[in-house]
Amino acid sequence: MTLLASSESDVSSLSMGQRFFDEREDQSEVKARIVSKYFVVWAKIIAPKARTKRIGYIDLFAGPGRYKDGSASTPLMVLQQAIADSELRENLVTYFNDEQPEHTKSLAAEINALPGIATLKYAPQISTGNVGAEIATHLQSTSLIPTFSFIDPFGYKGLSLGLVRGAIKDWGSDCVFFFNYNRINAGISNPLVDQHISALFGEERAAQLRIAVKGAEPVKREALVLEQLAQALKALGGRFVLPFRFRNENGTRSTHHLIFVSKHVLGYEKMKEIMAKESSTHDQGVASLEYSPADASTPLLFSLQKPIERLGAELLDAFAGRNIPMLQVYNEHHVDTPFIKRNYKDALLELESKALISAGRAKKAGSFADDVVAIFPPKPKA
Structure with a gap:
């Protein structure tokens, strides 16, 4: 994982986790656009100020590169943007991982097929393995170049406060992660996954959350979960936390969130502008900061606010x-x-x-x- 170290010395490759890729839905497209748009904005701000002029992009659950409908996923979108930019071609170091060997094999082939990929100064690094305590410890103990990290697990396995802390601790480093609300909400009250929930919220907050959500209405329960998550992230140094909600096809319940974490208000402002443009509804110019496939059929519900x-x-x-x-x-x-x-x-x-x-x-x-x-x-x- 040479992109993560601030020196030029090599470090050993680490085990990481999985992400399930199926048909590319509109929600996946919105998520990929948010991440790739922010990457470009972030890179333009950070690269000129970076001590070594190198910046990093890591995706720990990268998938096979394309969805089953043939559309490019985030790794290819980021690399295409780097290829098209003369400065990024010279200073971007990328690292991609997935748990499944067939995914990393496919990703490598898709990356190698990108027109202009050989013009990148730093060839993309690809590994296969699980995301766990080892990678979280490595990120927290290594001085990193400025890095934008995308953590996109299918559920909650591998996602932890330690992993996020390591991703954002160094100067210029921001993180976006996929928060599977459906699975995490169910896991809060399931003693079989206490370890994973505690890793995500911290043991004390997880214990408080298990008590607080008992009997709570769905809307209140979601607010409690997100508030505890935000407070946990702020406590570890992520001063600015911004969630973007995704709803089911009927717009009746939340399915997942994209959570942005930064130490600097400028990153927060830039990401909010991007998320506002990707929101499915606006009222009086104020974005919902969510994507709901059903919004187009029920605009009045939002406009009443x-x-x-x-x-x-x-x-x-x-x-x-x-x-x-x-x-x-x-x-x-x-x-x-x-x-x-x-x-x-x-x-x-x-x-x-x-x-x-x-x-x-x-x-x-x-x-x-x-x-x-x-x-x-x-x-x-x-």
């Missing part, structure tokens, strides 16, 4: 009595919300149109630039 009005009310409360530039409003408020910068401009414009706030200087009609000061009235006296 009126998120810009809700955001405006939150801002009136949070910034009461302050005179503050729009950009500072955004920076102080947006973390752990679904809102992007454009939403804050819209909310401030809405408040201004209702004379609930005023602007500190002349500005263009219909806009609220980053440096325009929003003047919030004090809270009314009780």
Whole structure:
């Protein structure tokens, strides 16, 4: 796994795990687009600042390279983007693994068949093996080059806080992982998989979660699970956690999430913008941060939420009595919300149109630039 070490010295290959690849569904396509889009954005920001100019991409559950319908999966999409970019051709080091030998054999063949693959300075590395404690320990104990990691297990085997900690601990390193809510939700109350659940949430949080979810309604149960996961990730150094939900074909329940983890707010902002564009619904310009095949037939359910009005009310409360530039409003408020910068401009414009706030200087009609000061009235006296 030479891409993971910050020096040029070789390290031994490690065992890792599996990912089941079947027909490429629309959800798989959305997931692959989110990961590959963020990879390009991340690489453009990190590569010029990297000490050795090398950056890494690892996929621990890489699969055979193509889905059964012939479409490219994430490893091929990332490599195609690297081949097309002169800088990435010179500085990207890639590492792919899968548990199943037939998958890695197929992946190697697909990679070798990519036009221009020989132009990459660093040939892709491919291994076959299980993801377990060994790889988590290696990642945590080795100084890594800046690396974007995609951890995409079929269930929860191999996924652990230790693995994520190792993936994000070094400068410039971010991680996205597949969170199979269906299987993990069932596993929380199953003593036969206590070890896996504890590895994912931590023993103390897992114990608390098992008690908290008893008798909880499905929506509340999901919120509790995601909150405990987010808190566990933040505790290990992932200050910014962003989930993207996928629902079943009827839109009636969650099936899985894509969880992004970063130590830097810029990565969080960039990923939220990407996830917003990939969301299946938007209300007043606010993205749902989820993909549901049924959304197109039930748009009214989301539109009733009126998120810009809700955001405006939150801002009136949070910034009461302050005179503050729009950009500072955004920076102080947006973390752990679904809102992007454009939403804050819209909310401030809405408040201004209702004379609930005023602007500190002349500005263009219909806009609220980053440096325009929003003047919030004090809270009314009780």
